Amino acid sequence: MKRIKFLGSSCALAFFMIFQISGCSLFAPKVALQKVIVDVEPRANNDTPLPLDFVAVAEEFLHAPYLWGGKTSLGLDCSGLVQVALQAAGHACPRDSDMQEMALGKLSSLGDLRRGDLVFWKGHVAMARDGKTLLHANAYAMAVAIENATEAIARIKAAGSEVTSVKRI
Numbered sequence: 376m377k378r379i380k381f382l383g384s385s386c387a388l389a390f391f392m393i394f395q396i397s398g399c400s401l402f403a404p405k406v407a408l409q410k411v412i413v414d415v416e417p418r419a420n421n422d423t424p425l426p427l428d429f430v431a432v433a434e435e436f437l438h439a440p441y442l443w444g445g446k447t448s449l450g451l452d453c454s455g456l457v458q459v460a461l462q463a464a465g466h467a468c469p470r471d472s473d474m475q476e477m478a479l480g481k482l483s484s485l486g487d488l489r490r491g492d493l494v495f496w497k498g499h500v501a502m503a504r505d506g507k508t509l510l511h512a513n514a515y516a517m518a519v520a521i522e523n524a525t526e527a528i529a530r531i532k533a534a535g536s537e538v539t540s541v542k543r544i
Contacts, residue, residue, distance in 0.1 A: 392504045413466050415524040427464035429544070430491050430502055433457070440510050456512045456519060457493065460502070466544065480542030483497045488524060496536045501527065502509055 385399050402464075433456055435448075442450025446459055455474040461468035469478050476495040483492055492503040501511030512519045529540060 379494070414504075426490075429460040429464035429466065430504055430510065432463045433460035433502060434504070436460075436512075437510070439512070439519045441514055441517045441519070443514075451512050451519070453512045456510075457500050457502060461544070472498060474514075475500055476540055476542065480544045483541045483543040484526070485524075485538065485541055486508070487543065488541065489543070493542045493544065494524075494538060495540045495542065496531055496538055 405519070417445060434457060436451065436459075439448045440450045441452065443452050444455070445451040446455040454470060454475055456473075457469055457475060458468045466479075469475050469522045472495060475493065483489075485494070487495075488503045490505050491501055494501045494503065494509060499511070499513070501509040501513075503524065504521060505508050507524055509522050509524045510519065511522070511527075515530065516522075532538075
């Protein structure tokens with residue numbers, strides 16, 4: 376059983392079930408059901424809960440398979456990963472990356488990349504884990520993966536796509 380802190384709800388304690396791929400064969404994928412206890416942690420100076428780190432939510436999907444249109448740990452795409460993570464943190468979030476780019480955050484830059492920044496390309500989105508790494512569901516790795524930001528941006532550029540914006544949530 377994993378324990379994670381949930382910082383974005385007024386409930387004292389919530390239970391969530393997260394499916395996590397524990398192994399896979401061609402004909403019979405093994406799926407483990409994992410119980411996650413989620414605590415609500417109020418701020419030290421008042422009762423208003425802190426916002427949940429949506430990147431930490433997304434990191435729980437690390438190595439989940441890439442599936443275009445997917446939104447679960449059995450398979451998800453880049454915008455599905457962002458939507459699930461932001462919604463778990465209490466933020467409204469559209470489904471597709473082009474709508475996410477239009478609706479979310481304030482403009483920032485690659486030179487000032489921070490945890491939680493969203494990096495957009497035409498048809499793709501990744502989130503910054505820090506100033507040097509990105510987390511995204513992608514067809515290159517065919518999974519949710521962590522990549523060096525500079526290398527991922529260069530690889531995607533070589534495939535014909537430039538970064539269109541960086542947004543800070």
